[in-house]
Amino acid sequence: MDRLTEMEAFATVVDQGGFTDAAKKMGISKSAVSKHVSALEARLGARLLNRTTRRVSPTEIGLAYYDRARRVLNDAGEADALVTSMQTAPSGLLRISVATDFGMNHLSPVLGAFLGAYPDITVNMVLNNRYVELISEGFDMAVRIGEMEDSTLRAHKLTETTRRMIASPGYFAQYGRPEKIDDLNDHKLLHYSNQANSAVWKLTAPSGEKRQVRTAGWLTVNDGQSLLNACIGGLGIAYLPSFLYAEAKRSGLVEEAIPDLPHETLGIYAVYPQGHFTQPKVRAFVDFLSKTFADKGPDSW
Structure with a gap:
């Protein structure tokens, strides 16, 4: 007899509490279930069930x-x-x-192509700047930027982005251009309030020394696109990811504040719950994003 069938018959008898209900569950006769269990006990040389006229229970x-x-x-x-x-x-x-920033600028424009390729999938994309608990909040996956700290999730790296300090040519013409990190104390720094510890910029000096610069002050904004608009308008220096400012930089609307500083590179990941297999809809979207962003980053956006 098939070993897996014997195991299934025995386990079903235990689950159902008897041979009759196990037979109904498996869709076979009561005698067939009994033969499978007897064959299993004979092969193992051990009694696995206590049988009485009233009940069946495992030894x-x-x-x-x-x-x-x-x-x-x-x-x-x-x-x-x-x-x-x-x-x-x-x-x-x-x-x-x-x-929000990445979703509006880079996911929204490509969703049409994804939905066209997979017409049986419907998408509900939620844009926010807080950390979302995928399972408890009912999300299938997320796109996250930066270090992956949650080891309970699978993370598939899509591409990279850099973060640089930028401002408009008009701002530099009016206030001068900082030459080193210490010079930032004399400039108007724009604060992005939607990131943890965003009141402090963590920078690396050309020597490799790690420095911190406090930015809370003249203007605080909770949206990256609005910060970029403030930069373009000459209101100050902001510390933004390249996926947000790249087009403005190519157009000459913004420039790097201190180009000689080492670049900070951040990974962009598709994350989803771990499991023995990935849902087809999630796998399809991760594959689609991998192809879409294959030629992007860290500076080419």
């Missing part, structure tokens, strides 16, 4: 065997589901969390 050895057998059966079921899912066209609702 001590049977209970220990049940725990292992149930794990094997669950793994087998997941293996079957994996094969089925990999052959199934991606479909269903895909809930995505993404930082």
